[in-house]
Amino acid sequence: MHVLILGGTTEARALAARLHDTVRVTSSLAGRVAAPRLPVGEVRIGGFGGVDGLVEWVRAHAVDALIDATHPFAQTISFNAARAAATAHVPLLALRRPGWVPAAGDDWRPVSSLEEAARALDGLGDRVFLTTGRMGLAAFADRPQWFLVRSVDAPEPPMPARTEVLLDRGPFTLEGERELLARHGIDVLVTKDSGGAATAPKLTAAREAGIPVVVVRRPPVPQGVPVAATPEEAAAWVRGRAEAPSPRT
Structure with missing residues (x-):
């Protein structure tokens, strides 16, 4: 099974570490940080060239599952990922850390x-x-x-x-x-x-x-995309997909 993880967040790196011993993992970083903290596994840096480029990459590299673990405010790539996953018939999960909650005394x-x-x-x-x-x-x-x-x-x-x-x-x-x-x-x-x-x-x-x-406020996740709050939840989702036939065509 080949999993493509979009993003260089803490959660993305933690998920790659959890998965790399059991499935093939490629992490894609946008390249906006000069010296990013690299995850384990395969790494690619740079954009895909929009939805069509992401679809082409997913198909060319036989990706079985796509994880959007980008920053919560990376709205463009999140919507591109949703459209690309639908076009390529690849399951998509958004990994989003929970937002902050105000405490007593906050203004x-x-x-x-x-x-x-x-x-x-x-x-x-x-x-x-x-x-x-x-x-x-x-x-x-x-x-x-x-x-x-x-x-x-x-x-x-x-x-x-x-x-x-x-x-x-x-x-x-x-x-x-x-x-x-x-x-x-x-x-x-x-x-x-x-x-x-x-x-x-x-x-x-x-x-x-x-x-x-x-x-x-953070922008919403694209409609219809399931969300995991932790790398552990995302890893469980991947394991479930690994046990099922790939929907990719």
């Missing part, structure tokens, strides 16, 4: 997009900790606030005029996030609802400091 301001997050900053604070990644900074380019932008790789313009870039990769500690907020005088946090434990300490630190958090 969360949910929004639907980065553009809405930028508008929500009015009146909230002047020193913004922006943790939405290096893509999409253009949404904040005309904002007057000072921004601390944290990302794995250096962002490119357009970005806010008053920006300090912090290159770092999680997981982050609560002590470290407390120190960072205090050192930079942060008074508002902007983040995407990525879920997971690696970057969650910033939310606790913001709660302790009484800092409002603008949270961008």
Whole structure:
């Protein structure tokens, strides 16, 4: 059985580690991070060229099951995967870590997009900790606030005029996030609802400091695609498929 895992997330790597001893696993990374953490098994880096390219790759490499384990906000590839799986008659599963849930004392301001997050900053604070990644900074380019932008790789313009870039990769500690907020005088946090434990300490630190958090809601999984919340659930789904005849034509 050949399983294609889309994404370089923590969950994608954990799933590849669980499967590689029993099935053939190929992990596909988008190539947006200069030095990604590579999973075990076969790895390909770069896009497929849209839906048609993904269908062609799936058929050419006799893929029996497709796992969308991309970042929860990688909406384009998720919808491409759904269309490609339907076209190639290959079963598809989305692996999505659960979203964050506010706790007592949190001051969360949910929004639907980065553009809405930028508008929500009015009146909230002047020193913004922006943790939405290096893509999409253009949404904040005309904002007057000072921004601390944290990302794995250096962002490119357009970005806010008053920006300090912090290159770092999680997981982050609560002590470290407390120190960072205090050192930079942060008074508002902007983040995407990525879920997971690696970057969650910033939310606790913001709660302790009484800092409002603008949270961008994650987009939905394409309609009709089953969802697993953990690599263990996804591995069980693959094992079930391995025991059944392949629907691929």
